[in-house]
Amino acid sequence: MHPRTKKILQLLHLRQIFNGVFLKVNKAMLNMLQGIEPYVAYGYPT
Known part of the structure; x- marks a missing residue:
């Protein structure tokens, strides 16, 4: 995993599966989400 991707995941407190x-x-925040898009699912709460 790229170091930038790891850093973004740490900043968002996503350290575990x-x-x-x-x-x-x-x-x-949208720019950060674009950087980790292959590793996360995101959307608006309903």
């Missing part, structure tokens, strides 16, 4: 977090949507 099957963990989840709620995030506020902003431009910076």
Whole structure:
């Protein structure tokens, strides 16, 4: 895994498999999500 990807996962507190977090949507967060897109699933809560 690329070091940048690992860093983003750590910043979002996603250190274990099957963990989840709620995030506020902003431009910076969307850029981070694009960097880790192959490793996570994301969407809006319903």
